[in-house]
Amino acid sequence: MDVPSLPKTAARSLPVSNGSTYDWQWMARALIERSWVVILIPAIFCVLAVAYVLVRPATFQASATLDVVNLRLLPGGGSGVFLPEVQALPTFLDTQQQIIGSTSIITAAIDALEGTPSENEFDGAKTVSAIKELEAFRRGLIVSRIGQSNLINIGFRSDDPQTSANTVNAVVDAYLAKLEQDRLETAEAASGWLQEQLRSVGPRATVVSAAYPPIHKSNTRGLHIIAVAGIIGGFIGLFSALMLSFFDKRIRNPEQLAGIIGQPCLGVDKSNPQTKKKTGALAADNAPPAFHAKGEFDNSALFNVASLIQSSASETGNRMRYVGITSLQKENSSTVVSEQLARLISAPDHKVLLVDADPYGSGTSSENSISESGRGLIDMLVGNGSLSEENVKKETDTGLSILSVGTVKNPQQAGQQIWSDRLRELKPSFRQYDLVIFNLPPLFASADVGAASKYLDSIVFVAEWAKTSQSDLATALDLNPAIHKKIIGSVLINAKENPLIFLFSPVANFLRKQRVFLSGAAK
Template identity: 25%
Template sequence: MQRQLRLILVLSIVVLTAAVVVVLSLTPIYTATTLVMVDPADKNVLAPQSSTGSVAAADARIEGEVLLARSDNVLLTVIEREGLVGNPEFNHQPGLVARFLSFLRLREPVDLDPDQVTQQALAKLARMTSVQRHRATYLLSISVASEDPDQAASLANAVAAAYIDTQLTAKVQSTMDARTKLLEQLDTARQDVVGSDGSFDRYVSQNLATIIDQTGNAELSRIKAELDRLGERRADEASELTALQKALGEQDFAALSSRLADPELTSLEAQRQVLLSAITEPSDEEARTAQLSSLDRELQSRATALIDGRRALVQEIQSDEASQSRNLRLAILSSALSSDTLTEIYDLQQRAELARQQYDQLQARSQQLQAEATLQLPDSRVVSPALRPADPSFPNTGIFLILAALSGLALGIGVAFIYENFIGGITTDEQLAALSRTSLALSIPRAKTQPSRGSVSDLILETPLSAFSEAIRRVRTNVDHQLTKKNFEGQNRAPVIAVTSTVPGEGKTTAALALAQSFALSGRKTLLVDCDLRRPGLHEHLGLAPAQGLIDALAADDPGAALKSAMVTDEDTKLLVLLGSHRSAGATDQLVTSRNFDKLIAGAARAFDVVILDTPPLGPVVDGLYIARKADAVIFLVQWASTSQQDVRRSLLALDGAIDDRNVLVPVLNRQEVAASSWHRRYAHYYSQELG
């Protein structure tokens, strides 16, 4: 994180800036909440002692109320009452793609029909509305979010009111549906009562003679005759009453006076006829019309009074008939009847009594349901109406910016981790050691000054106390220690050290030359061989241009003469260097795998104390892998913060297949920035001011 601090800070600032821009561009949303209390006990004024039932049933009831409060029926009621179809916030707005296509004239705007507009408003209100139950309580919070705080409060209260109205309407409708069903049963019960009473009368009529014979009661015949007479009289009077009512409705006063035979009514009708037949002047027409209207009213009043008298007479006859019917029943029941007749009569009476009881119960329940429908109360009530919210509920600027800052920091750390471990170059010894699966990796700092002879490797001679020179000596010492651990000292030959890298330009040749010079300065007879047959470069570092080089010696039948002409000695360090001269025009892997190359390495190992091979990079060509097999130690150079970690992994995997446990692998991080080296910061006073 310290190495990638700049990247982390930049990404965090970018994300936080984008969050600020987004927050400033967002439309604030205000949320208002109405608190509603639901009573799970049914509200019934006529039965105030109703219970709520079990806890599970009450919970299920509350959950059902939540669904009802946010149902489409409630929301459509709010849309209609509040006129939301014409509200700008609920108007249908085409999407960004539709507006863009319309701007390019690739799509014509679509006009929605009223149903579609209503559906759009319903969908928008449904998204704006939320209904929640407060844990295990009977409280519901109805919340509405809107761009206008006043509208948010108004809609929250409107949704609560529509919900309560819908609940009450459903209760009233349920009660009325039950009453309608009950009225159907009431008609059936009424017919049963009439039928049961008629059955008794028919039985008496059909069996009266038998009953008289059984009882010897002549009074029964008299009562039955009187009952029949009253029935005939009632029928006649009822028929006459119907005719009179019809004549009154038609204002046929002549027929009324004829049927009623009332002197006063007859006199009024005569006056009316005289007035109708009288011839008057047009000027007297108004007075004549007024007189006719007055007579008509008197006739109407007198006829109505007389008809009411006839109606009272019919009712009196019906009362007498009912009295005689009761007398007949009592007389029959008090007579000495046979057991069969008594049983039959008792059954008829019981059926009639049960029919009347059922009819009375249904009638009472019907009246009760009518009263309940009128006196229904809602099961919910508003306990805290919504008020105008003072602050927007969205966006929560503080939380939003804190989350954005944390997200930016997390993104920066994630990108830095990916860059550090997968994409970017290697920047620490620990990274290189982890990649190479070794316990230790070394580093060589980048040279800050240029030596007089032009090659950075000459800093070994010119500034022996510089950080560069000390790093080369540290590499040399580490190689010696690693070879000692491998028990190399017991062999009768010099160690062969190969210096390689992943890609060209990582400072491999410079490091190989500096390492060889360091070995030579330590008093050991050292040979440095330029094995990069594709691109030899040691002669350029030494400022030489040999006519022949290693590639000529390996290709010759007698390589001795070519080797002698390619050998040079560094006068300052007594280092012997086998140079390359020119690039190969063909494949070189066959040269480094040839017998001549094997003889060269074997002879050099016998003749020198140290043999260092400057090999080609592992990425472009395979020569370095063949040469690594012939070396006792392989120094693998990686340029600081440059070479891709994926390439380094591939090269290390290739080396794993080329060498075995007998070989020493020394990973080295080359050209490390001095400012990034914690080692140098702590021990800079041990080095000279010329920081090579």
């Protein structure tokens, strides 16, 4: 997007951002703005973890320890000498662990527990029900080597401590029986003297500690589960907050606004008037809308705008006489800024006229801004009238003159009437004022605002925090280069009160310090 060059007055007011970048400052702002996501998701995970800890069934694990060695027959003097391996080979112990968890051992243990031994207790499971029972048994069985020793630990998890202990002991008995049977079968294959010797050769297991019913539960500690759930939820919360910020294209800081417009953000207002809700309720009673109340808008947010407008004559040689205020949405944001800006600049020696040129909204055409004659801008243009004191409403305390939009029957036709050649004929009557501020339609009415740009010296754009879309604003300016060229700056209003949101915004921090300084100077 081609960005017009800054006027001299705008170039010295505030720096323009180079555009939004996804750096650590962006990440910090994203997490602060969506801290509720960062907090809510871990909280949900922790609540679910607590519920799981409370309703999960109790599990007990009994265990037994075996000392497994491999006896070898060494020749010597015509008789055998049996010596155990000093350090059993890892493959040997791994083999024994696999044997303990084998189908034959498990089947024998199950039969022993049920008291119905099969004809061949090492035949294994053959039916579907037996296979399912075997798999369930294997899921609860734990066989592991203790460190680098010859000790093997056998454990079993169950919801009943006695069942857990009985099962472990049954597995130990089945394993010992298996070893004894293997030695006998090996010895029977030999004859004479060798047969007697082989009966004592091979793996031997000694029960170091038998299994007893556990007293304490073996479930994972609830605090550990809750802590892990909180950590996982925290990471998900951080990721979700960053993703929401990445896909959220609404303007949330001055740098984003300045980067799109190409001109500095001149003010940030942190007030939050409920204009939309109040306007509808009060309009029903024909009362002035709430946003017409004086003093509810932070005038310090418009200090740079007023300074830029008033100092234009000394910099450019041409007085900035006609200024328009516009926004993107059909809201009261531009109306608020135009009224307060006009009141801020208006003085006895500096006459200001505020013109409501927005036929699409209520604008300044409330009871307190309609003249005694009841005629507005459109009435003057259609009736070939002229601008006189009877057609404007003048505030006694500020000296501000207000010209309402008048009678609006069709907003689109009214827009064409306002920015017709007839308005150019009224310009001589506007010269009695030092400054004329127009409350313009939103940028969505691009035809009206584009036509207005021909009559205006400059335009100030008003964005609402977390409402104005970056993509919509960029598209509107691309489609209307004449409007873009006239924009000299912007104002961000209704910003959230949380100061942490603007912690990493240089422009917002400067404007905050400026507001504090001006407030102190006013006191």
